[in-house]
Amino acid sequence: MKNTQTYIQENKDKFLNELVDLLKIPSVSADLAFKNDVRKTAEEIAKFMKEAGADKIEICETAGHPIVYSEKMIDPSLPTILVYGHYDVQPADPIELWTSPAFEPVIKKTEIHPEGAIFARGACDDKGQMFMHLKAFEAMMKADELPCNVKFMIEGEEEIGSENLGTFCKANHERLAADIILVSDTGMINNETPSITTGLRGLSYLEVEVTGPNRDLHSGLYGGCVANPINVLAKMIGSMHDENNHITIPGFYDKVQELTDAERAEMAKAPFSLDAYKKALDLTDIHGETGYSTIERGSIRPTLDVNGIWGGYIGEGAKTVIPSKAYAKISMRLVPNQVPNEITELFTNYFNSIAPEGVKVKVTPHHGGDAAVTPIDSIGYAAASKACETTFGKKAIPVRSGGSIPIVSMFEKELGLKTVLLGFGLDSDAIHSPNEHFGLFNYYKGIETIPYFYKYFTEMSQN
Ligand code: BES
Ligand code: MN
Ligand code: MN
Numbered sequence: 001m002k003n004t005q006t007y008i009q010e011n012k013d014k015f016l017n018e019l020v021d022l023l024k025i026p027s028v029s030a031d032l033a034f035k036n037d038v039r040k041t042a043e044e045i046a047k048f049m050k051e052a053g054a055d056k057i058e059i060c061e062t063a064g065h066p067i068v069y070s071e072k073m074i075d076p077s078l079p080t081i082l083v084y085g086h087y088d089v090q091p092a093d094p095i096e097l098w099t100s101p102a103f104e105p106v107i108k109k110t111e112i113h114p115e116g117a118i119f120a121r122g123a124c125d126d127k128g129q130m131f132m133h134l135k136a137f138e139a140m141m142k143a144d145e146l147p148c149n150v151k152f153m154i155e156g157e158e159e160i161g162s163e164n165l166g167t168f169c170k171a172n173h174e175r176l177a178a179d180i181i182l183v184s185d186t187g188m189i190n191n192e193t194p195s196i197t198t199g200l201r202g203l204s205y206l207e208v209e210v211t212g213p214n215r216d217l218h219s220g221l222y223g224g225c226v227a228n229p230i231n232v233l234a235k236m237i238g239s240m241h242d243e244n245n246h247i248t249i250p251g252f253y254d255k256v257q258e259l260t261d262a263e264r265a266e267m268a269k270a271p272f273s274l275d276a277y278k279k280a281l282d283l284t285d286i287h288g289e290t291g292y293s294t295i296e297r298g299s300i301r302p303t304l305d306v307n308g309i310w311g312g313y314i315g316e317g318a319k320t321v322i323p324s325k326a327y328a329k330i331s332m333r334l335v336p337n338q339v340p341n342e343i344t345e346l347f348t349n350y351f352n353s354i355a356p357e358g359v360k361v362k363v364t365p366h367h368g369g370d371a372a373v374t375p376i377d378s379i380g381y382a383a384a385s386k387a388c389e390t391t392f393g394k395k396a397i398p399v400r401s402g403g404s405i406p407i408v409s410m411f412e413k414e415l416g417l418k419t420v421l422l423g424f425g426l427d428s429d430a431i432h433s434p435n436e437h438f439g440l441f442n443y444y445k446g447i448e449t450i451p452y453f454y455k456y457f458t459e460m461s462q463n
Contacts, residue, residue, distance in 0.1 A: 003143030004451045008135075012444060015135045016107075016118070018048070019443070022087075022127055023105040023120040029065055029088035029160045038156050041087050041127075042066045045134070045154055052138035054152065062164035065156030069175070072141070073149045079461040080149040081454060082178035082417065083137075084407070085130030085185060086158035089122035090432045097434035112191075112428055113439040124438035125431035129184040129424060130154055132443060136450035145451070147458040151178060158185075161367030162407045169414045179461065180380045181411050182453065184446060186401055186423030191441055193271055194388035196381060197421035199299065199400035200408060202334030202371035204343045205307075208233070208351060209362040210326045216312075217322040227358035229326035230311045236354055237328065240304055244290035247304050247332075249350045255337040259300055267295060270397055280428060299400040303333040329366075333402060340368030369406020372419070379460045380420040387422075387452035391445060422453065 008015075027041035028034040042059050045068045049057050054070035065088060073080075092102035100106045105120035118128065133152070140146040153176065155165050169176060186197040212229040213222070242248050259267070272295055278286065288297035297303075311326035313319040332343055348363040355361045375381060376398050388396040401421075408419045424446040430436045 001140075001143070001145055001451050001455055004139045004145045005448060007139040007143050008444070008447055011135075011139070015447065016440070016443070018135075019118065019123075019128060019131050020105045020120075022131060023118070023122055024103055026092070026103045027088050027122065027127075027156065028091050029157050030091055035065075038065045038088060042068050042154075042156055045087055046070070048131075048134050048138075049152065052134055053141040054137070060168065062157070062168060064160075064164045067156065067165065067168055068154040069152065071149070071151040072137070072146060074146060075149070078148045079180070079458055080151060080178040081457065082151045082153060082176060082181045083133045084181055084183045084411070084419075085133060085152075085154050086126045086156065087122075087130060087154055088156040088159050089125070089127065090159050092121045092434075094434060099435055102434075102436075107440070108437070110437070112426065113437070113441065115439070115441050117429075117437040117439045118443070119435060119437040121436055123436055124425040124429040124442075125436065126158065126185045128438040128443055129446065132184055132424070132446035133182075133450060135447045136454075139447065140451050140454065147455050148461075150454070151176065158405070158407070161369070162410075163367070165407055166410055166414065169410065173415065176415055178415075178417060180457065181408075181415075181417050181419040182380075182450075183405070183408070183419055183421050184423050184450075185405055186403065186421045187425040187427055187429070188423060188442075189271060189397060189399060190426065191439065192392075192394070194392040194394060194396040195270075195399045196384050196388070196396045197374070197401045197423055198376055198381075198398040199336070199373045200371060200421070201299070201302070201402055201404050202336075202338060202340055202369055202409075203404040203406065204332045204334060204340045204347070204368045205329070205366040206344060206347065207327065207329050207364045207366060209364070210236075210355070211324060211360045211362075212358065213322070213324055216324050219320040219322045222322055226322065227356060228322050229359055230323055232356060232359050233309070233311070233326040233328060236351065237306055237309075237330075239354060240350075245288055246290075247302070249304075249346050251346050252302070252343065255339070255342075256302060257336045264296065267300075267400070268293065270295065270399060298402040300335055302335050302338060303331075305331055305333075307331050333404065334371050336371045336373055338371065340370065344368065367406075369404055370409035372405070372408040372412070373400075374408075374419055374421060378418060379457065380418055383453050383457035383460055384420050384422045386456045387449050390452045391449045420453070422449070424449075
């Protein structure tokens, strides 16, 4: 792939400038105020596909934001790689915590990224990582070294639960026929340690509402006499973990797949420094389920976390009030075998059962998704591993991630395809947070590595 790699080296500035332009469009899928920007991003991606030499480019309408599809079929006897990515991004809030505006990308040097990182919402998740695939494809096309067929399916609703992607896959079985799905929407351990993600957690996300009196009350006149929904909610949430930080919902762990001691020992080999971990987060100590390491707590164990909680008076100064209502958004990260709908039901039953007299509670489910594990004894994994070895000069380590990409299990069910998760982001890249960034090293390394995946996957498929 000599010419491909030369093309990449000669076009680094172009690749960066193009990504900067793409990051300027605020493709926030959650907020319909950005609907036109989401579409504009889809159109830009279609343009880039065209310039790179893809065929059958189509902006596919859905009930929500569009999916951008294209392909390059060079020979039906060769394998086909289906690349999935997402061009939508999380909201930029809280915007006041950004050191430069979220949609005005700038390159800044950091301790972890001494060669510079691009700061913008979506830089890493997932515009930057998705764009690596378009640029790698462009390089292979321009160098006339594309070794197999490729299809691109780039969606605009991943951050809101990929609600319409399932329908699209169902309706397009033939068009999406492939041998493997390749996704860069995950991370790696650090810039010296290439890694391939072999597992993702599932998710059950819901919202709860606790209602006390029919109106906000004077906290002097009524304080002590009626249930305060915020006090009640805090206590209910507090009771959902025991002293060992186990989740107390009956049945919650029933289907959890326990790892063998050998598998846990293998996991413990991944480089990890607790001191560096604490330092990076300004923490004096870590916290979690008794009996499990931090790596395990963040990947193979299920969780329950409040993502937001509100109610009452939160404006300036003090207002003496007992609120009528309290709310919280709660996520439960799930592991293989746990069924999101079942967990949502267990939560709902339990939440109702622990509500004290004097309040009403309501649980509203949001999106969810299955956990996924991807095989390491597969051609896909072997090709990704060899590709990393080629560009990093080091063997890749398999890693189970704590994040969720619910469509990975959907792809397997709907299309019968396995996914390779070849991500280049770092946990410290602040995805979903203020000051999200993506290292230039990581961006270019991704573009350089992807063509080798194509090459090795093609070679290995033919043996
Ligand atoms: N790319 C992330 C998931 C991710 C990040 C997996 C890093 C592994 C490592 C994805 O865009 C995401 O944020 N997923 C959501 C779930 C989705 C249903 C909104 C998540 O994990 O919270
Ligand atoms: Mn993502
Ligand atoms: Mn995300």
